[in-house]
Amino acid sequence: MSTFETIPESTSQTSAEHLAERLSKSITAAAEADRREGWNRPPVFLPESENGVLEVAMGPHHPSTHGVFRMDVSVDGERVIRLKPVFGYLHRNHEKIAEGTAYLASMPYTDRLDYFCSLTNNWAYALAVEKLAGIQVPERAEYIRVILAELTRIQNHAAAVGFLLQDMGASGTPLMYAFREREKILDLFEQLTGSRMMCNYMRFGGCRVDVTDAWLDRARRLVAGMPQFVDEFEALLTTNEILMVRCQGIGALKPDLAVNAGVTGPMLRATGVNYDLRKVDHYGIYDRFKFRIPLGDHGDVYDRYMVRILEIREAVHILEQALKEIPAGPIMDPKTKLRGFRPKPGEAYGRIEAPKGELGFYLISDGGSNPYRYRVRPPSMINLTVLEDMCLGHNVADVVVILGSVDIVLGEVDR
Amino acid sequence: MAATFDQIFILFRNWLVHFLPPAWQPAAGALLGVIGIVAVFPGLFALTTLLERKGLGRMQNRYGPNRVGPFGLLQPVADGLKALTKEDVVPFNANGLMHLLAPLVMVVTVFMSFAVLPMGRHMELVDMDAGLLFFFAMGAATELSVFMAGWSSRNKYSILGAMRAVAQMISYEVPMLLSSVAVVMIAGSLSLPKVVAAQNHYTGIFPHWYVFTPWGFGAALMFAIAAIAETNRSPFDLPEGESEIIAGYHTEYSGFKFALFFLAEYLGMFALSGLGVTLFMGGWSAPFSFLTWIPSWIWFFAKVMLAICVFIWMRGTLPRLRQDQLMNFAWKFVLPYSLLVLLVTAFWRFLPPGWERWVVCTVILAVAYVVMGRAAFKLKRVGPRSYRYAE
Amino acid sequence: MSIPFYLISALTIAGAVAAMTLKNTLHCALALTIALAGIAFLFLGLDAQFVGFAQILVYIGAVAILVVFAVLLTRSGESLLPAKRARTWLAGLAIAAVTFLVLGWSVLASLYGLPNETAAPSVTMQQIGNALMGPYVFPLEVVAVLLTAATVGAVIVAMHEKARNK
């Protein structure tokens, strides 16, 4: 494969001049080759390996990959025979940095993991630290956490479906409708936490700022308007023949492969496996709410789309109940110290049902003020490992749609 | 008064031409006609780009361009200037001559196909006996220019895009021809003004447009689908499918040559909607008998703009079909249905006029449409699904 | 014989010669298209609208595209074929000369009978349609059957190929 060309350190020129010089050399070489063989040199545009297989590299700046992500696709005619996802372009060394900073200081960095759902990232990290240090969370804080997590789930699923349609060629209309609703939810986050996407709101043992009644009323009004939006969205998309033909039977994932590969979230439930952490782990106070888990049968792109739409409807049910029953009371466990927080040595694994799947934080503490080991279980990356199995046999147009249905965010894949 | 206003352009041309010596008058008249077309339609193209972006915007709950000039009216001018001033990059080992020739051939052939369209009473540039055949002959030449564009830019994506575009245009040209043959069977002539004349009478206040007859509606539907596919628009715009192959055959074009491709696409849309309007919606005849005092060319351009709005509406709503689905749809649904429409048109022609032929034709077409539609979906096991829930 | 006639015929001949001699096969295909277009304009010159437009529609619209498709799909459009001289060029030349003579004789023979400078009869579409459906209906049906057989054959060949590499 292409070995990385090492730039000799000892050269006197700076690396930029070195690159420029090598580049000019290669252009003159190409020009000479032209002259030698007459102007009609066989063009380089069809790099064919031996048996007519066309190597197509989609990304990292391909218009339809969600962020910096490359797929080396080998295509025989129109059919895909090999697909190698290449990621790591957005790797920011999050876990090693976390080992060098205090527990609280890592909280704002968790916003940047899956930058679509910062509040669920915060909650997963807070849950892990609370398990590590054995901190109790007051009632009102638990309700606030459930409300914010379900709001995050709604805006993430809406955006995911919008991007899926964008990959299928609908020129932005479903995406704009999804973003219109998402803006309302982000405004709610801004009024509460101060920032639309980088909320940094949850603390170990509760939340940072209390929820005002005015905010709760706005939330109730928003949740009341949500079913009408989902009905409109479904009227535009669900029975649309072109969408059905483009999505049904594409990128089917078998349940046993999904379970073995560790796929979680809407992708797993679309294959029919009934695994939702809110029902399995009983974390937070989800047991107090009555809601159902939508399951698909075929595990193809259409099922993933439908599972996300139905999950938005279920999230609306949860929000209605939570907003009705939220009690008054403290939002922060008074015992937790803000600075100099040193949990006793030990390890803990806190996981929640993030919109993309099972998001887990594994912490080992050696008694110091920063974790000995800090590991994130990224649902996007693990769901991505089965991308090749889903894409084999389909053609290039489907690869883009299948990638859209996996709903990855590169911040979480690369960390 | 209404008649003079209706023929205002013809009178203006005759008035201008009579200054010249008689030997040159026919040539000058034709030249003025050409100048008219070459001025009006690119102007309409500029207006349509703005209309498209504002229409799409409004469909997506946003304004659309409104910064350049009042209500964004100068936006096309800005786009035009940008296209003119942008650097025209030609790939390193591209085939220079063909790279330049491709957009020119496309624009020229599309402009020539306007010569035959009757834009108003006596306002067709050339009244050809085989006008419809001339229109499709010009349509056939655009495929060649797509090939020249795709091949000459020596880029793997543009080759793929060109092959897809030509395959799509060929497979949708057949049903388009067949559906217009149905009109010829009833109108009895290939010359477009005669087709419009055949539709230009009323019972009560309703016009005799072909689209209101069962066979006409079927043919118009197939013609519309084929026209959308022929101009690579909305559900069939796979050749420049941004998400897969970057921009299809005009990837390697920039600057004014790219603007020419853009112009050719829109002119193709005008030409095909003009033809569709002429064949099925009575060309320049007024929609109701009491409205005939409005000049005929206003009706023609109103109907064409209506058709353009439907193009834009489709683009704002529908996702894109995949290449093989698009071809299957052409050969396994649109073409058979067009053949059936031809059969039904024959029934319509040789059955005595009366309500029986209405019933017979409508039933055949409706039943066939539903049965073929359901069979197409059943074959691919596609259809709405129900979902189970777990507690 | 007016100037445009000479111009168009020169264009046609140039296109035909270029189609034979150009190095790049795709350029040959496009030169062939120019030749076919020239023939179409000749028909239009004779005011035979139907034949002229049918020529454009059939030859340029379908045959030229088919040729270009074939050239591209076999990807030989770019490779530089060494223009070596075929060994049997003498036999080729002889056959070409014979066919040219036969064609030339038949054209001249038919010219003899015609009164020169008569205006070409203006044939309307109506008459062509009636002729096709009247006296010439049998050849029309034979050609139709032939075309259908050709399409079915093409489908079978494609089907066969698809089945093989499934």
Added chain:
Amino acid sequence: MLGEGILKGLAQTAKNFAGSYVSEERLTTVQYPEERLPVAEASRVFPFLVFDGSEWLGGMRCVACQICEKECPPKCIYIEKSKDKKPDYVGKQQFYPVRFDIDISVCMSCQICVEVCPFEAIKMDTAFELATDDRFGGLLLDRQQLAKSNEYYHSIHPTEASEVDARLDEEKVKAEAKAKAAAPAAAAKPPAPAGGKD
């Protein structure tokens, strides 16, 4: 019937097209420079130093305890402590920062510095139009650029500012009460050394 779903979809976009002329909810564009969305009260962009009274250095609440510098995740605050002292709002002699730089190209506005500051000296601003053409110097704000008055703080975060003021006044009252209680003890001791409180 083939095309039924497509027609329903087309009806949906038509409803939105018509709706955008009629209902407010279906036209969400805010023409930014001319129209502006009201900034949410709790919103935070970059930190600023609060000072009481009119003179920015004298009234600055920050006592250069460097807690925020230690706790800041991306380490974008740089403080140099002063040698001499100055009286703070209670009158107690405190250090003050000779140099207090925040590199707002590094700061990710996570407001942890606000949380850990025991002296309510640093708060989050809401001004977001901070574009500069100078990449390096322009984005490094020194203490004078950072210092903003308490009235400004009241203008951008009214509820929060009033709570903070209430807490500070309460502490001032407690401090004076303690000072009054301590005054007789000090008088019992030999008269207080020089440098009393003002």
